[in-house]
Structure formats: C-alpha cells, structure tokens
Amino acid sequence: MKKFVPILLFMSVLFTLFSGVGQAASASIVPKLYLNDQLLQPKVAPQLIQNKYTIVPIRLVSESIGYKVQWSEAEKKVTIHSETDEIILNINDNIALVNNNKVQMDTPAVVLSGNTLVPLRFVGEQLGIQVKWDNNTKSVYLYKTEPQPPVEPQPPVETTPPVEPPVVQPPVVTEPTGKLTDIYDDGFGGIVINYEGTVTANKPFKLDNPKRIVIDIPNVSFSDKLAQQFVGAEGKLPFTTSAYLQSVRYSVFSNNPVTSRIVLDLYSDADAELTAGTNELRIHMTEPQPPIDPGTPTNPPTTPPTNPTNKVFNVVIDAGHGGTDPGAKSIIQGKWEKEFNLSLTLKVKALLDNEKNINPLLTRSGDTYPTLSDRVTFAKNNKADLFISIHANSNTNSTVTGTETYYYRDASKPLADIVHKHLAKSTGLKDRGVKKNSFHVIRETTMPAILLEAGFLSNASDSAILYSDSAQNQMAAAIVAGIKEYLKLP
Numbered sequence: 001m002k003k004f005v006p007i008l009l010f011m012s013v014l015f016t017l018f019s020g021v022g023q024a025a026s027a028s029i030v031p032k033l034y035l036n037d038q039l040l041q042p043k044v045a046p047q048l049i050q051n052k053y054t055i056v057p058i059r060l061v062s063e064s065i066g067y068k069v070q071w072s073e074a075e076k077k078v079t080i081h082s083e084t085d086e087i088i089l090n091i092n093d094n095i096a097l098v099n100n101n102k103v104q105m106d107t108p109a110v111v112l113s114g115n116t117l118v119p120l121r122f123v124g125e126q127l128g129i130q131v132k133w134d135n136n137t138k139s140v141y142l143y144k145t146e147p148q149p150p151v152e153p154q155p156p157v158e159t160t161p162p163v164e165p166p167v168v169q170p171p172v173v174t175e176p177t178g179k180l181t182d183i184y185d186d187g188f189g190g191i192v193i194n195y196e197g198t199v200t201a202n203k204p205f206k207l208d209n210p211k212r213i214v215i216d217i218p219n220v221s222f223s224d225k226l227a228q229q230f231v232g233a234e235g236k237l238p239f240t241t242s243a244y245l246q247s248v249r250y251s252v253f254s255n256n257p258v259t260s261r262i263v264l265d266l267y268s269d270a271d272a273e274l275t276a277g278t279n280e281l282r283i284h285m286t287e288p289q290p291p292i293d294p295g296t297p298t299n300p301p302t303t304p305p306t307n308p309t310n311k312v313f314n315v316v317i318d319a320g321h322g323g324t325d326p327g328a329k330s331i332i333q334g335k336w337e338k339e340f341n342l343s344l345t346l347k348v349k350a351l352l353d354n355e356k357n358i359n360p361l362l363t364r365s366g367d368t369y370p371t372l373s374d375r376v377t378f379a380k381n382n383k384a385d386l387f388i389s390i391h392a393n394s395n396t397n398s399t400v401t402g403t404e405t406y407y408y409r410d411a412s413k414p415l416a417d418i419v420h421k422h423l424a425k426s427t428g429l430k431d432r433g434v435k436k437n438s439f440h441v442i443r444e445t446t447m448p449a450i451l452l453e454a455g456f457l458s459n460a461s462d463s464a465i466l467y468s469d470s471a472q473n474q475m476a477a478a479i480v481a482g483i484k485e486y487l488k489l490p
C-alpha cells in the first residue's frame with residue numbers, strides 16, 4: 001500500500017462554498033465528515049475557522065486510511081507516517097514538515113479537547129485524499145482511492161472526429177435478453193451498472209477526439225426508470241470522483257438487435273476494466289497500458305551493468321512497514337502487510353545468500369520499524385547497487401487485483417521492467433504493469449530502486465496467494481531471477 005498523488009478537482013469549489021456558507025450562518029454549522037461514504041464519528045467535530053477554512057481531526061482521518069499517527073505530549077507534536085512520507089505537525093504552528101520540507105497550512109494545527117485539527121486542504125493535499133463538499137447536506141466527503149497516474153498530454157491522432165463504428169447486425173430480429181436498471185458512480189472513480197436478465201457486454205473500444213471509451217451491450221434495453229432520465233436520445237451521468245471520467249452517457253445504439261451503448265467520456269487516455277457480479281457490471285478505470293512491444297525499448301535510460309565477473313553487488317531488500325506500522329490490513333482476519341513483506345524478504349535473502357556475486361542486505365529482519373529515511377540512509381551507507389522494497393497493495397474496492405511495480409527515477413526503469421516481468425509471472429495475478437510514482441524510498445535513494453506491490457491484500461484471492469508459503473517461494477525465486485538477469489549474473 002502506498003500514497004498517491006492527489007488530484008483535487010474540488011478544492012476551489014469547496015472553499016468558495018464554505019466561505020459563502022460561513023458568512024451566512026457562521027459558527028453554527030457543524031460539517032459532517034464521511035470517509036469513502038462512511039460517516040466518521042469524531043470526538044471533536046470538524047470546525048469552520050474564520051468563516052473560511054474547515055479543520056478536521058487529523059488522527060481519526062489518518063488512522064481511518066491506515067496511516068500511523070504518533071503524539072508527543074512533551075513536544076506538542078503530531079507525527080504521521082504514510083507509506084511514503086513523514087508528516088510532522090506542531091500545535092499552533094501553520095508550518096508542517098513533510099519529509100523535512102516546510103509546507104504552509106491555511107491555519108495552524110490546533111488542539112481541541114485533546115484532538116488535533118488541521119485544515120482540510122492540507123489533509124487532501126498531503127494525505128492523498130480527494131475532498132468533496134456537499135452543500136446540501138453540509139458534509140465533507142473524503143475519498144481515498146487508487147493511485148492516479150500523471151496526466152500526459154497526447155497529441156491528437158486524428159484530425160476529424162471518427163464515426164463510432166456500427167454494430168454488425170444479425171439478420172434475425174431478436175428480443176432483448178436483459179434490461180439495464182441503474183447506472184451510477186461507485187464513489188471510487190468507477191461505474192456500477194445494475195441489470196436484470198442476461199447481459200453480456202462487448203469488449204470496450206477507444207475513440208479519440210474527444211477521448212472516449214465505448215461499451216456496447218447487445219440484446220439489452222433500458223428500464224423505464226433509466227429511459228425516463230434520457231434527455232433527447234441519451235442519459236448522462238456527470239462524474240466527480242474520477243481522475244479519468246468526465247461523464248458517462250448511455251443510449252440505445254441500435255434497435256435490431258436492441259443494443260445499449262455506454263460511452264465513457266475521458267479527461268485523458270485510460271483503460272476500462274469490466275467485471276461482472278450478480279446482476280451488476282462494474283467498470284473500473286485504470287491507467288492506460290502501453291501496447292506490448294517485444295522489441296528493444298525506445299528510450300533505455302541506463303543500461304544494466306555488463307559482465308561483472310568477480311564483482312560482488314550490494315543488494316538491499318527492504319521489507320516495507322514493520323513494528324508499530326503494520327501497513328495494509330488483509331481481508332484475511334488478523335493478517336497485516338508487514339508480515340507478508342518480511343516473510344517474502346527473508347525468503348529472497350535466503351536465496352541471495354547462495355549467490356557468490358550478491359551481498360544481500362536487509363533494512364529490517366524482524367518486526368521493527370525503520371523510518372523511511374532510515375531505509376534510504378541504510379542503502380546509501382552500504383553503497384547499495386540495487387534497492388528493492390517489498391510491499392502488498394490495498395484498495396477500497398475488493399475486486400481490484402494484480403501485481404504492479406513502481407520506479408521513480410528513470411535510471412530505475414530497466415530494473416523495474418526486468419524484476420516485474422518475473423514477479424508478475426510468479427504471482428499469476430493480473431499484470432498491472434510498471435508504473436512511475438514518487439515514493440520516498442525509491443525517490444530519495446541514489447541507486448536503481450524499485451517498489452514491488454505483489455498483490456492486493458484487500459482482495460480475497462490475492463491475499464490467499466500472498467500468504468501461501470509455496471507462492472512466496474515462487475515470488476522469492478522470481479525476484480532473485482530478476483535481480484540476476486538485471487545484473488547479468490549467470
């Protein structure tokens with residue numbers, strides 16, 4: 001599990017609304033606080049400060065999303081550890097330290113009845129939470145969602161808007177086998193489509209200018225309820241929780257056979273992943289996967305070392321979290337990420353001990369918590385040639401599955417590609433690819449450094465694999481194979 005770069009689409013709206021509300025009704029407003037649509041019950045309610053800024057209890061919010069919070073009474077200081085960052089807040093001070101960098105907050109952190117409250121904007125920006133204000137219910141909605149990739153502008157490929165390709169029409173008129181009954185925002189950037197009868201969607205396809213994804217569902221009509229929401233020929237659902245989706249449109253695309261069309265209007269290129277449940281289809285938006293290119297990489301930033309002969313490489317294996325920081329909670333009762341990370345790390349170490357050209361070094365070999373900067377310093381002090389951080393992932397959506405590998409500096413990309421190739425094969429889970437993200441340990445280190453997310457502890461079948469001893473042996477062997485291939489060791 002790790003922190004992601006937040007996209008705060010709502011901040012300006014939010015604060016405009018708040019300021020209007022404040023002037024009208026002053027301090028009598030007590031905003032309600034929701035996290036992922038669950039009402040939080042803070043001992044001290046969020047407060048409106050200077051009729052402008054909302055402050056929220058930081059411990060409750062941080063711990064609700066799995067970050068560790070420490071309070072030092074002597075220093076009047078709150079320390080929050082996310083996956084990647086250390087955030088220090090001093091009471092009555094509006095300067096926070098994020099990885100030792102000063103970040104100014106709108107108002108100082110304050111203590112009310114023993115609870116520290118900090119500005120909502122800071123919470124959104126530094127804890128990677130999407131923030132939304134609902135003026136009707138006077139509620140603050142916080143969403144902790146999947147990591148969002150950086151948006152890369154794409155040059156337009158086509159100069160004229162293409163016509164959406166027609167569905168091939170069979171010669172016989174068929175009755176609909178199913179009916180779509182509801183389409184809604186799942187609150188985590190995805191879509192839920194409820195249906196009755198038999199519904200099988202076609203594979204999504206992409207169109208440009210503007211960017212959109214089209215999903216046709218043959219032999220399926222709309223319920224009266226959905227049909228009544230149509231304006232003209234289509235219904236439209238605007239989106240507020242997604243970094244990719246602007247809106248979802250739905251219409252009858254063809255009457256012979258009856259075919260429903262769902263169009264996902266995108267901000268930027270993305271992939272749509274369809275999963276089927278009982279009487280529901282879920283559409284989950286993901287970062288676009290690059291086309292598979294078996295050829296040479298177009299822009300290899302660094303080449304792996306060549307013919308090391310007798311060189312001994314220092315390879316740091318970093319078991320994520322540990323001690324008082326358990327990491328992500330598994331869907332399996334009582335199991336935490338830190339245990340998986342350490343168990344796999346020790347297996348990798350045992351295998352590397354047999355390699356005469358590799359000197360494995362561990363940032364922790366027991367249930368302890370070295371800070372993120374301790375781990376970076378350890379790698380630097382040991383003149384590490386490689387740094388590999390082992391983690392397991394988590395998502396609020398328990399259907400999300402798969403293996404992914406992160407790098408940050410371009411020099412780490414070849415290592416990420418090679419180790420990921422082996423690791424994804426060994427878990428047998430969905431290959432979520434190699435991704436770039438600014439995690440502390442892979443950003444602040446100076447040698448090729450990657451962070452592995454073997455699978456999702458929030459997913460039942462991923463969890464079963466991750467805690468399986470034999471699967472861990474295969475993952476450990478795969479990581480070692482990746483290291484050796486990268487280092488060109490026999």
Ligand SMILES: [Zn+2]
Nearest residue numbers: 001320327391
């Ligand atoms: Zn983690």
